[in-house]
Structures are given as C-alpha cells and as structure tokens.
Amino acid sequence: MVLLREAASSAQRWGLWGLMLALSVAIYGSHAPLLTHCKVDGVIPFSSAAVVVLVELTELGLSLLCLLTWDRDLLGVTISWHHVVPFALSALLYAANNNLVVHMQLFMDPSTYQVLSNLKIVSTALLYSLLLRRRLGARRWLALLLLVAAGVSYSCGGLQDPGGPSRMELHITPVGLVLISVYCLISGLSAVYTEAILKTQALPLSLQNFFLYFFGVLLNSMGYFWSGTEGGFLEGFSSWVLVIVISQALNGLIMSVVMKHSSNITRLFVISCSILVNALLSVALFDLQLTLLFFVAVVCIGLAVHLYYGVT
Numbered sequence: 001m002v003l004l005r006e007a008a009s010s011a012q013r014w015g016l017w018g019l020m021l022a023l024s025v026a027i028y029g030s031h032a033p034l035l036t037h038c039k040v041d042g043v044i045p046f047s048s049a050a051v052v053v054l055v056e057l058t059e060l061g062l063s064l065l066c067l068l069t070w071d072r073d074l075l076g077v078t079i080s081w082h083h084v085v086p087f088a089l090s091a092l093l094y095a096a097n098n099n100l101v102v103h104m105q106l107f108m109d110p111s112t113y114q115v116l117s118n119l120k121i122v123s124t125a126l127l128y129s130l131l132l133r134r135r136l137g138a139r140r141w142l143a144l145l146l147l148v149a150a151g152v153s154y155s156c157g158g159l160q161d162p163g164g165p166s167r168m169e170l171h172i173t174p175v176g177l178v179l180i181s182v183y184c185l186i187s188g189l190s191a192v193y194t195e196a197i198l199k200t201q202a203l204p205l206s207l208q209n210f211f212l213y214f215f216g217v218l219l220n221s222m223g224y225f226w227s228g229t230e231g232g233f234l235e236g237f238s239s240w241v242l243v244i245v246i247s248q249a250l251n252g253l254i255m256s257v258v259m260k261h262s263s264n265i266t267r268l269f270v271i272s273c274s275i276l277v278n279a280l281l282s283v284a285l286f287d288l289q290l291t292l293l294f295f296v297a298v299v300c301i302g303l304a305v306h307l308y309y310g311v312t
Contacts, residue, residue, distance in 0.1 A: 020254055024270050027251040029277025033285055038240045045236030049224040056216040058249035063209035071204040084211050086197045091215035101182050107176030116180045118151035121268050123188035128264050130194050143308035147272045148292035150300035154275050158294035159282050197257040205260050272301055
C-alpha cells in the first residue's frame with residue numbers, strides 16, 4: 001500500500017509538472033498572436049512599457065498571495081540584506097533587456113531580430129555550463145544547436161502570408177550587431193544568474209519571487225516615467241491586453257518554478273516548443289500558410305528533445 005501511495009503521488013507530481021510546462025508552452029506561443037490581435041490599423045495602441053509594469057505588479061501580487069496562502073508558516077524565517085539585494089541585480093538585468101529589445105530594433109528589421117535572437121539559446125547554455133558548472137556533453141550541445149536551427153528556420157519563413165512577398169530580406173547595421181550580441185549575453189546572464197539565486201538561497205520560492213518582482217515593479221516603473229510615454233497609463237488598453245498581462249504574469253511564475261526545480265535548459269525547450277503553438281494559432285487566426293521551413297523546425301525540435309532527454 002505504501003508503494004502504491006508513493007507511486008500515485010509521484011504520478012501526480014509528474015502530471016502537474018507536465019501540465020505546468022504545457023501551459024507555459026501555450027502562453028509563450030500565444031503571445032505574438034495576442035499582440036497582433038490587439039493592433040488597431042496595424043499599430044499597437046498601448047504602451048508596451050505600461051504593460052511590462054502591470055505584468056510585474058500582477059506577479060508581485062500573485063507572489064504575495066502564494067506567500068500568505070501556502071508559506072505563511074515560513075514568514076518568520078530570518079531575512080538579511082544579502083537575501084534581498086541579489087534580486088535587485090536580477091531585476092535590473094531583466095529590465096535592461098526589455099528596454100534593449102525596443103531600442104535595438106531601430107538598427108535592424110524585425111525579421112533580422114527574430115533570426116538573430118535565437119543565439120540567446122547558445123549564450124544561455126554557455127553561461128549555464130560555465131557559471132553553474134553543469135557539464136553538457138556533445139550530444140546535449142548538438143540538441144541545443146538543433147534548437148537554434150529550429151528557431152532560425154521558423155524565423156526565416158516558417159509562416160507565409162499568401163499575398164505577401166515570398167523572399168525575406170534581412171538588414172542590420174554594425175551597431176545592431178553589437179546590440180544583438182549584448183542582448184543575447186544579458187538574456188543568458190539574467191536567466192542563469194536568477195536560477196543560481198533561486199537554488200542557492202534557503203528561502204521559499206514565493207518569498208524569492210516577491211523580492212524579484214518588487215524590484216521589477218520599481219525599476220520598470222522608473223523606466224516608464226523616464227521614457228516620457230505620451231498619453232495615459234492605460235490608454236489603448238482592452239480586454240485582450242488584460243489577457244496578455246495575466247498570462248505573462250502566470251508564465252513568469254511558472255518559469256521561476258522551472259528555474260528553481262529544473263533548469264534554464266528546460267526553459268529553452270519550452271520556448272522552442274512554443275513555435276508549434278504560435279504557428280497553429282497564426283494559421284487559424286490570420287490565414288497564414290505553413291511552409292517547408294516550419295516542418296524543418298518541427299523535425300529539429302523533435303530531434304533535440306530526443307537527444308537531450310532521451311535515454312543514452
């Protein structure tokens with residue numbers, strides 16, 4: 001009976017873990033179609049900086065709710081400044097990357113950004129291996145390179161507008177090359193650094209999230225007011241924007257669980273698998289067509305999963 005109960009408990013944990021990862025894949029994959037759905041006359045009518053602030057606020061509120069609901073008995077844990085300060089740097093790195101995404105696209109076209117941003121898979125894996133001292137064998141490196149190939153294939157034309165041009169022209173300036181390199185470096189560093197903090201501190205995850213998102217709200221609010229965005233804070237918002245805010249906040253909390261109890265490598269696979277959801281939604285909602293490059297991406301992802309997680 002004890003063995004049966006342990007097996008059932010293990011099955012429930014794995015089921016919950018699988019459901020959580022599947023939800024994250026769905027959220028990542030639906031983000032771009034939701035943004036497209038929000039456009040008015042081809043333009044996003046709201047401030048992206050305001051949305052980031054609201055996402056951080058929602059994550060902060062949900063973290064506090066989790067702390068008061070499930071970890072109330074841990075509120076008496078001793079906390080010092082060295083528990084809190086590391087999250088300020090983590091939030092600063094995330095905020096810097098969010099702002100860099102906006103500004104660096106002045107030096108390249110969106111298609112080039114989509115293609116080259118896949119290099120953050122390599123930068124994250126390198127920093128994960130170096131800073132966390134996690135050795136990745138040749139087979140797993142090949143799997144990660146296949147994820148890069150999948151992202152590049154999909155970005156280069158996995159979806160096509162039947163009435164649009166068949167060829168995609170890429171353009172980037174020397175400044176753009178520097179900025180995309182810095183972006184990939186900061187993206188990997190912020191993720192790996194946050195994973196290191198979450199795993200080394202003996203604090204409940206909800207409290208760690210509270211610290212992280214407190215600084216996230218503070219820094220992103222400063223960025224919003226510093227940018228001098230015209231119009232009101234909620235100007236151009238709709239019910240779809242609310243869906244984006246809630247889904248992104250929920251996904252942020254899921255990713256913190258992934259980094260605490262798994263790794264950034266799992267996060268990379270989740271993001272790559274979201275290509276499938278993005279493609280299916282784009283076909284269903286915007287009448288786009290799948291091309292051969294989409295199926296190349298699917299094959300690459302399947303091979304990557306087999307190589308990285310398959311039995312050696």
